[in-house]
Amino acid sequence: MSVAYLVVTQRLWRNETGDGVSYGWDGAVHPSRPIAVLHGLETLETDDFNIATVVGARIVAFGYDLVDFGPDTDDAPHGGHDLDDIASQIGWPPPEVRRRLAEEAAG
Secondary structure, three states, X not given: OOEEEEEEEEEEEEEOOEEEEEEEEOOOOEOOHHHHHHHHHHHHOOOOOEEEEEEOOEEEEEEEXXXXXXXXXXXXXXXXXXXXXXXXXXXXXXXXXXXXXHHHHHO
């Protein structure tokens, strides 16, 4: 399985119905974590972003800079971030990745 890295931004929100986090992604897929970090620093001009680790078509880890988040204080994995929710909000995997994986599976 191929491994890739995504630069993910977060926006906290609050309104009369509650609060939450919105995640975003610029569509760039990177072959290594250091390259993803450099991309984030260059394009966002800040270090206020996270890195998602993708294996195949699934986000398997989430972190900051070169380190993945471990369990939070409540032992929730990934620092309490829901990887499926992140994937859904950023539209991962995009259609071209789904097609490529289907072609690879078909041989």
